[in-house]
Amino acid sequence: MTTQLPRAVLITRKSPLELLLERFGTRGQAEFYLRTRGQDLGWADGVHEKLCVALATVQQALPAHQRRTRVDRDELDRFLFAPNDLVVIVGQDGLVPNVAKYLRNQIVIGINPDPELYDGVLCRHSADRAAELLHFGAAPTGGTELMVQARCMALARREDGQELRALNEIFAGHASHQSARYQIDLGGVRERHSSSGVISATGTGATGWARSIAEQRGIEGPLPAPTDASLAWFVREPFPSGATGTEFNFGLLDHDQPLRLESEMDEGGVIFADGIESDRIEFLTGQRLEISVADERLRLVVEKPQPSPDHERDERGRR
Numbered sequence: 001m002t003t004q005l006p007r008a009v010l011i012t013r014k015s016p017l018e019l020l021l022e023r024f025g026t027r028g029q030a031e032f033y034l035r036t037r038g039q040d041l042g043w044a045d046g047v048h049e050k051l052c053v054a055l056a057t058v059q060q061a062l063p064a065h066q067r068r069t070r071v072d073r074d075e076l077d078r079f080l081f082a083p084n085d086l087v088v089i090v091g092q093d094g095l096v097p098n099v100a101k102y103l104r105n106q107i108v109i110g111i112n113p114d115p116e117l118y119d120g121v122l123c124r125h126s127a128d129r130a131a132e133l134l135h136f137g138a139a140p141t142g143g144t145e146l147m148v149q150a151r152c153m154a155l156a157r158r159e160d161g162q163e164l165r166a167l168n169e170i171f172a173g174h175a176s177h178q179s180a181r182y183q184i185d186l187g188g189v190r191e192r193h194s195s196s197g198v199i200s201a202t203g204t205g206a207t208g209w210a211r212s213i214a215e216q217r218g219i220e221g222p223l224p225a226p227t228d229a230s231l232a233w234f235v236r237e238p239f240p241s242g243a244t245g246t247e248f249n250f251g252l253l254d255h256d257q258p259l260r261l262e263s264e265m266d267e268g269g270v271i272f273a274d275g276i277e278s279d280r281i282e283f284l285t286g287q288r289l290e291i292s293v294a295d296e297r298l299r300l301v302v303e304k305p306q307p308s309p310d311h312e313r314d315e316r317g318r319r
Contacts (some may be wrong), residue, residue, distance in 0.1 A: 005063060005065070005066040005067070005086075005138050006066075006082075006084045006085055006086040006137075006138055007066075007067040007068065007069065007082060007084075007085050007086065008062055008066055008067070008068040008069075008085075008086050008088055008134070009068075009069055009070075009071060009081065009085045009086065009087050009088065010055065010058065010059070010068060010069070010070045010071070010088050010090060011070075011071050011072075011073065011076075011087065011088065011089045011090070011091075011095065011099055012051065012055060012070065012071075012072060012073070012089075012090050012091050012095075013072065013073035013074075013091055013092075013095055013098075014072065014073075014074075015044070015047055015048040015051050016043075016044040016047055016048070017041065017044040017045060017047065017048035018048065020033075020034075020041070020044060027041070047114060047117065050113045050114045051090065051091065051113045051114070053113070053127070054090050054111055054112075054113035054114075054127035055090050055113070055127075057127040057128065057130055058088060058090060058111060058127055058130045058134075060130075061130035061131040061134055062134060073095060073098055073099075076098065076099060076102055077102070077279060079102070081102060081103060081104070081106060083104065083105075083106070084106070085106050086106070086107055086109070086134070086137045086138060087099060087103065087106050087107065087108045087109070088108075088109045088111065088133075088134070088137075089108060089109070089110050089111065089123055090111040090113055090123075090127070091111075091113065091118075091123060092112075092117075092118045092123065093110075093118060093119060093120065093121050093122040093123050095110075095123065096108065096110055096122040096123060096167065096298070096300075097122075097166065097167035097168045097204075097205075097274040098274065098276065100153065100165070100166075100167040100274075100298045101153075101164065101165045101166060101167070101273055101274060101276075101279075103296070103298070104296055105296055105297060105299055106299065107137050107140065107148060107299045107301060108298060108299060108300050108301065109125065109133045109134070109137050109301045110122050110123030110124055110125060110300065110301075111123055111125055111126070111127050111130065111133075112124060112125065112126060113127065121207075122204075122300065124302065124303075125301075132144075132146075133146070133301060136301060137301055140301075144304075145303055145304055146301055146302070146303060146304065147301075147302060147303075147304045148299050148300070148301055148302075149226070149227065149299075149300045149301075149302045150227060150297035150298070150299055151167065151202070151203070151204050151226045151227060151297060151298040151299075151300055152202045152203055152204070152224070152226065152227065152228060152229055152230070152231075152293060152294075152297065153165050153166060153167055153202060153293075153294040153296055153297060153298060154166045154167075154169065154170050154200055154201070154202050154205075154231055154273075154291065154292070154293065154294060155291070155292050155293070155294035155295075156170045156172070156200075156271050156273065156281070156289060156290075156291050157289070157290050157291075157292075158271070158281055158283075158287060158288065158289055159287060159288040159289075160287075162281045164271060164272065164273040164279075164280075164281060165273060165294050165296065166202070166205070166273035166274045167202060167204050167205070167274060167298055168201065168202060168204055168205030168208060168209070168273075168274045168275070169199050169200060169201040169202065169205040169208075169209055169210060169273070169274065170199070170200045170201075170271065170272075170273055170291055171197055171198070171199055171270075171271070171272055171273075171275075172197060172198045172200075172261055172269075172270075172271045172283055172289055172291070173195070173196060173197020173198060173236070173269070173270070174197065174265060174268045174269060174270070175268045175269075175270045175277070175280075176268055177196075178268060179194045179195065179196070179239065180193070180194070180195055180196065180197045180198075180265060180269065181193070181194050181244075181263075181264040181265050182198075182261045182262060182263050182264055182265070182269075182283075183261065183262045183264065184198070184235070184248050184259070184260070184261055185259075185260035185261070185262070186248055186251065186259060186260070187257070189248075191244075191245045191247055191248045192243060192244050192245065192264075193235060193238055193239075193244055193245070193246075193248075194238070194239045194241065194243075194244040195235050195236055195237055195238040195239060196236035196237040197235075197236050198233060198234070198235055198236070198259075198261065198291075199213065199233065199234045199236060200231050200232070200233040200253070200259060200291045201223075201224075201231060201232050201233070201234075202224065202226070202231060203223065203224035203225045203226040203227065203228050203230075204226045204298075205274075206223035206224055206232055210223060210232055210234060211223065213234045213236065214232075214234070217234075217250075219250060224252070229254065229255045229293050230252055230253060230254050230255070230293065231252070231253040231259075231291070231292075231293060232250075232251075232252055232253075233250065233251055233252075233253060233259055233291070234249070234250050235248065235249040235250070253291070253292065253293065254293070255292070255293045257292075258290045258291060258292035259290070259291045259292070260288065260289065260290050260291075261283075261288070261289045261291070262286070262287070262288045262289075263283045263284055263285055263286065263287045263288075263289070264285055265283065265284055265285060266284065266285050267284070269282060269283035269284045269285075269287070270282060270283055271283045271289060
């Protein structure tokens with residue numbers, strides 16, 4: 001009897017070559033456009049070929065009887081994930097937060113098709129390990145060099161029940177460069193703000209946008225780690241006036257302490273996650289927002305941490 005394996009959902013995004021062909025219609029038109037600007041398609045061909053090779057390697061590693069489907073990033077908002085899907089992301093690190101907001105604790109494997117181009121912080125595995133990774137992802141067990149790391153996610157919930165989840169950060173503010181106006185509530189204490197918006201970042205997101213804000217403002221102390229059930233929040237450029245304050249501008253949230261905002265923007269107020277402005281919730285006068293640690297986690301397959309030499313010496317000493 002064949003063991004029922006989870007459906008493998010292979011997720012990619014269009015390569016630079018595919019985007020150029022989509023934009024110009026033909027390869028010749030794309031080449032002409034680049035040539036008039038002193039460029040050629042060589043780099044795009046190289047990136048596309050590596051992506052195709054990595055994707056083919058993963059597909060060949062799937063058992064013949066395992067169900068599989070391929071989804072482009074642009075289709076994610078219309079795709080229905082099953083609870084036991086095995087999600088395999090082939091591409092750059094930014095694809096992982098793009099996908100994570102639609103998941104509910106499914107296991108995720110990140111494949112890096114081009115280590116010379118992509119850092120591989122989240123998509124950290126090479127395609128030639130696909131068989132091992134797929135076997136582990138289908139039934140995670142001990143006794144291997146792999147483990148499932150549970151990374152914290154953020155949750156934004158409007159008063160009407162609309163929700164967004166984020167692996168990196170939640171943004172609440174104005175859609176343009178105008179000032180965002182709102183009241184902020186932390187632990188029942190309120191302050192009216194005029195600012196460039198509020199960022200609430202997880203430990204994964206704390207290495208990006210949030211870190212830049214923290215370093216610029218000289219904020220001391222560690223930001224959350226990716227597995228910490230906490231968020232760091234920042235008010236961007238709070239403006240002091242007779243009606244607005246700046247006392248509440250940074251803090252940490254644990255699982256039981258949400259951050260609450262109430263909009264005072266007649267137009268342009270938005271909430272979006274992980275930089276995807278097209279998938280947003282409006283945030284207008286009288287509408288309320290609660291930002292908290294999400295119950296769900298990104299379950300990412302990673303290498304087990306290796307013990308340090310000092311730890312190994314201590315273990316030998318105890319024996």
